[in-house]
Amino acid sequence: FYGRASLLLLLTSAFLLAEGGRILVIPQDGSHWLSMRPVVEKLQQKGHEVVVVVPSTSLYMTSKEPQNYTVRVYPTPYPDGHLGAMLKAFTDAHFVGGSVLNLIIASYRSTVELSKVFFMNCESLLHDRDLMRDLRESKFDVVFTDPILLCGPVVAEYLSVPSVYFLRGFPCGMDFDATQCPNPPSYIPRFFLYHSDTMTFAQRVKNMLVHLLELFYCKPIYAKLEDLAYEVLKKKVTATELLSRGSFWLMRYDFVFEFPRPVMPNMAFIGGINCQQKKKLSQ
Template sequence: PWSRGLMMLWAGVYVSLCLFLPCVVHGEKVLVFPMEGSHWVNMKILIEQLHSRGHEITVVRSNDSWYIKENSLLYTSITVNFPSGFDENLISDYVSKLLEIQRQGKSAWMRFNFEIENTQTGLEIHRKCSQMVQGLMEDEIKMKFIRDSKFDLILTDPVIPTGVIMAHYLGLPLVYNVRWATLGEAHLSFAPSPLSYIPLTGTMFSDKMSFFERVVNVLVYAVGYMQISYCVSPYQGLIEKYVGPDEDYFSIFLKADIWLMRVDFVFEFPRPTMPNVVYMGGFQCKPAKPLPQHLEDFVQSSGEHGVIIMSLGTLIGSLPHDLSEEIAAAFAKLPQKVIWRYTGDKPSTLGNNTLLVEWMPQNDLLGHPKTKVFVAHGGTNGIQEAIYHGVPILGIPLVFDQPDNLFRIDERQAGKTVDIFTMNRDTFYESLQEVLYEPTYRNNMQRLSRLHRDTPVNPLDNAIFWIEFVMRHKGAAHLRTESYKMPWYSYHSVDVILFLGVVCFLTFICILTTYYQHKCLKLQTKKEK
């Protein structure tokens, strides 16, 4: 009958629409407080994905921003007319000072100077950042725009606390894109972290520590806590003014709904965690795309020997000239071709086999079948990309968390680390030869690659799901522990242990007293008889 035919026609139209029309997504509004450098590279990937799903993105940036552009097709920007403290010159000078201190040689005095420089620069950065936060809060036009926009969520990198303070001021759900935060390594801030098997950054210990290593671990924790408390002190006045007089930075920091953690336990040591942590380590990794033609020609010219690539990340384009000369001389002795991301003066020892570039498609080069070794400084992004593509690493750690990151690769025998401050061209060449021709390194890294890829959900899709989950449900308080409200002695059950100790002591005293009373009574009875 004609009615059945009409129903079939409508069914066909419906199926066609479902198959061929793009999915309609109800777009929400996301306010983003990012961080500069490689942190922005990570955040931008999340922004791109959220934008592709129909969400409106607004990014807050400072007027000295060097990575985060004011104009973009992905987002609307709000530029705060105050420096953030993370301007390019300050960070470049800071890193140069740290490198110069380390070149003095390993000693207690060197370590003391290193920590003093970290603390002083950290305080300077946070003072400037607190001024930027205050400048934004007191800018009536920008704050009116932010309030009127009725954002559904704040997404922030909590290395700087602008987004943290603003989320609590506006009463908005808060999601972190995090590995490092103002309070240090993110896990240590909120997850159970027994110092008996959770090594602190800077110790270069594994999760199997000796007694004296555990002593050092505890001391590093104590010193780090004092440094952090000192550096975040400029924010306390802002928090009391805009969030509440009874609040402090440590407590509001721990109220985030979801922590998107840039960690993969293929790389990290096992540790306790919490239900509102979403692990997305390697979310920026993807299959390699074809190289630009000039790079492809250079790579193919390597023949059977293959290619080595070298990059020192976003903050360090070049090394001190004498170190660059040694590295270039070692590269010149190799039959392999070398692609080196380098922005300094051309080393005089540079060989014909080495191509210097100001920028390289790192992920695509790591995924090329002719790439044999990745010479890297140990940044998290580079290590995760190397793991994804199964390329062994020759590490030359410089500053921050880089030595610890590369130590984890060493522990898994997927690479080798050299001390850049004591090496010369011969030791660097020998280390390269070892990583190139000892199959253990490549085999172990490829094993890590298989483990990393064998997941039920793509890390980026998982991260986006949880961001949208928080927007759909106006938060995720049911996943958040309230332990941050407890004083330290309650959190560690010190009060309970003391109470039970006192009870046991009093019980013992009572038993002892009763025993002596009973004994004395028996003696008195004997005397009376």
């Protein structure tokens, strides 16, 4: 209860509205949406006018499910079941046996393939001229989005409205770079390595090599999105620059499970926001 109340307070203060505002939600499919949906429903219940933009083909986002918010649908160029198959391949790649290098390569390949599908989603949304015109004319106060594949930040930039991010984290430390938070590889373990924050010299060398690999790992994932952003915004922007435009970051983790690190004032940690609310124990 307290976690959700705090989240709603943060969102309300971020919107700078004394009364209900107009909120455009650009979610991400899969478990990302399952985490965001309860918050979206609460925002609508609190008097905000919420519009959620969803693709016509989706795992969990559908205009037919019961909801108290408005849903706008845009077409997607792939059939039912395609996204589910890609997500399964992506998940399976993270359980590949063998060395760390094998795991990185398998995860990289599956991530690139999955990002192509989500890129098609974003491209379909941004090329839907009627929908984009309606969104611009609706004069939203804020974009509430999961920015993992940057479609939400592009829409927010196109509409010239502030954005609030709702996320678990970013690959390649892009969230560190976008917020200008320190991220020294000598002390902060990289993904896949499972080191602690107290590393030996050999582990630090290994950590640094993975950090250097990250410079090439994420570029192909976001390269097409950067080109699409240039087409829509009529200006060159990098993925990190787009991400840095976020007005407020709601981070879905907690330092109970994460290594401590410096953060910026516009970042709040809401780990446990999606934990199921249990009844109190009886006497």
